[in-house]
Amino acid sequence: MSGKLWVLLLLGVLVGACAKPKYAPDTGRREGKPDATGAPLECQVRFKSSGLCLTWAWEQEPTANSSGSLIFRTFQWNAAEQTALKADTASVPEVVLWMPRMGHGSSPTHTVRIETGTYRSSKVFFVMPGEWEIRFQVKNGTEILDEARVQYTF
Numbered sequence: 001m002s003g004k005l006w007v008l009l010l011l012g013v014l015v016g017a018c019a020k021p022k023y024a025p026d027t028g029r030r031e032g033k034p035d036a037t038g039a040p041l042e043c044q045v046r047f048k049s050s051g052l053c054l055t056w057a058w059e060q061e062p063t064a065n066s067s068g069s070l071i072f073r074t075f076q077w078n079a080a081e082q083t084a085l086k087a088d089t090a091s092v093p094e095v096v097l098w099m100p101r102m103g104h105g106s107s108p109t110h111t112v113r114i115e116t117g118t119y120r121s122s123k124v125f126f127v128m129p130g131e132w133e134i135r136f137q138v139k140n141g142t143e144i145l146d147e148a149r150v151q152y153t154f
Helices: 003-017
Strands: 053-060 068-078 083-086 094-099 110-115 118-124 131-140 143-153
Touching: 053 131, 094 118
Parallel strands: none
Antiparallel strands: 053 068, 068 083, 068 118, 094 131, 110 118, 131 143
């Protein structure tokens, strides 16, 4: 085999071997990129016990005169593959609005499961401006099994 032919053959094998292998289908769900619903997936906050990630966004931001609604997603982050796997909590989480400095909360919210790992909380109303916590709580009766907290200024 001539030297040029050998180099071309070797170059062809090397270029072909550098292709990215596809061992599993690419879901397209990566941190910072949108999932199927268009919401960015990043672990904004974690539940204390289960370690599930939570991301949330306003569907309708509340005002001083009207309640709002928010959508939140729970998922297990697979750091090795940089993918998010939808995951439900043990029960539909309650969203509790709490004002730590004042020691009180707001009116109860209403949360429903939309699909695996995706929830909508409506009747979100802040009774006064200030520093709030949005507490995503998984409960068994009155016992809090797991919780994720987000600081929010209204």
